[in-house]
Amino acid sequence: MAYSPQFSITPRLLSLVETIAVLRERIQSAAVEVSWIPALQKDTRTRNVHASTAIEGNPLTLEQVQALEEGREIAASDGRSRREVLNYFAGLRYVEKHAVKERIRHEDLFELHRILAGEVMDQGTAGSYRMIAVRVGNHFPPAAADVSGLMFELLEWWNKDAPKLSPVLSSAILHYRFEDIHPFADGNGRTGRALALWELYRRGFDSHHIFSVDEYYWEDRRGYYAALDAVRKRGEDLSEWLEYCAEGVRQTLENVWLRVQALEVKSPGKLVLRPNQERLLQLLRDHGRMTPAQIWAAMQISRQGAMGLLRPLLDAGLVEKIGGKKTGHYALRQR
Numbered sequence: 001m002a003y004s005p006q007f008s009i010t011p012r013l014l015s016l017v018e019t020i021a022v023l024r025e026r027i028q029s030a031a032v033e034v035s036w037i038p039a040l041q042k043d044t045r046t047r048n049v050h051a052s053t054a055i056e057g058n059p060l061t062l063e064q065v066q067a068l069e070e071g072r073e074i075a076a077s078d079g080r081s082r083r084e085v086l087n088y089f090a091g092l093r094y095v096e097k098h099a100v101k102e103r104i105r106h107e108d109l110f111e112l113h114r115i116l117a118g119e120v121m122d123q124g125t126a127g128s129y130r131m132i133a134v135r136v137g138n139h140f141p142p143a144a145a146d147v148s149g150l151m152f153e154l155l156e157w158w159n160k161d162a163p164k165l166s167p168v169l170s171s172a173i174l175h176y177r178f179e180d181i182h183p184f185a186d187g188n189g190r191t192g193r194a195l196a197l198w199e200l201y202r203r204g205f206d207s208h209h210i211f212s213v214d215e216y217y218w219e220d221r222r223g224y225y226a227a228l229d230a231v232r233k234r235g236e237d238l239s240e241w242l243e244y245c246a247e248g249v250r251q252t253l254e255n256v257w258l259r260v261q262a263l264e265v266k267s268p269g270k271l272v273l274r275p276n277q278e279r280l281l282q283l284l285r286d287h288g289r290m291t292p293a294q295i296w297a298a299m300q301i302s303r304q305g306a307m308g309l310l311r312p313l314l315d316a317g318l319v320e321k322i323g324g325k326k327t328g329h330y331a332l333r334q335r
Contacts, residue, residue, distance in 0.1 A: 007238040016246035023253035051218035099201035117187035124185020141182035167203035172245035216248035
């Protein structure tokens with residue numbers, strides 16, 4: 001029996017998909033320096049790893065996750081937390097390497113799961129469908145004996161029918177159905193989100209790999225789990241889940257556009273951003289506006305050092321000062 005997702009294209013969903021298309025086109029066509037794409041990719045990858053593992057309870061901060069990726073030692077962390085993070089980085093690299101793979105097989109899922117769940121499973125075997133019954137909150141996934149057949153149907157749908165839909169919709173459908181089947185004994189959340197990302201990559205939606213929707217799920221964990229559960233309460237109608245995921249993509253692209261604006265220099269002279277200036281722009285993007293004291297405290301530099309970073313950004317029109325000498329703060333210039 002073939003898998004056939006049930007949903008309606010609601011006016012809100014249609015509006016979100018149209019908005020997403022405009023945002024994506026704006027980002028794709030923006031004059032971002034090629035030399036900065038790796039920096040954007042690195043930042044996105046780190047945020048993705050932090051968000052997806054944090055959803056599952058990993059306690060490491062974004063800064064600690066970044067330190068692990070860079071090979072630096074971090075204090076006050078347990079071995080399992082570090083292994084989960086390093087596994088997810090490896091899983092993302094696997095997905096990126098196979099971004100254009102035309103047909104996904106069971107073996108590909110097994111390999112991804114082995115990478116993500118190796119040495120951090122509480123039960124079961126990494127890279128093998130579960131042989132036990134599991135419970136996820138109030139949800140009882142299908143019996144273990146049915147998992148292989150259900151996953152065969154899902155893979156057939158993914159390979160044959162998913163390309164007929166917008167990648168925004170197909171990635172959300174894949175995400176839900178995988179979590180509903182819960183094919184592995186452990187590590188399904190991380191794997192399901194990685195598969196949703198893989199679908200966006202396969203369809204060319206994020207050709208530069210600079211989007212991280214998992215941040216949206218992490219910041220709205222309660223809403224994320226409620227949206228998954230609501231599908232079952234509505235008799236497997238995916239309509240509202242698709243709206244939820246599309247809203248996440250929209251918000252993600254809005255944030256990415258801020259990053260692109262911060263790196264898109266429109267000034268007569270050539271401004272070469274230093275690493276600390278990029279970090280400062282990211283801080284302003286995340287916080288909206290910051291006082292001078294907040295800037296040098298966050299970056300752990302002197303007031304003179306902070307102003308040395310800010311002046312070229314002010315001259316280039318990337319940053320603006322709002323308010324007076326004593327009450328002023330800095331923000332990304334709106335365009």
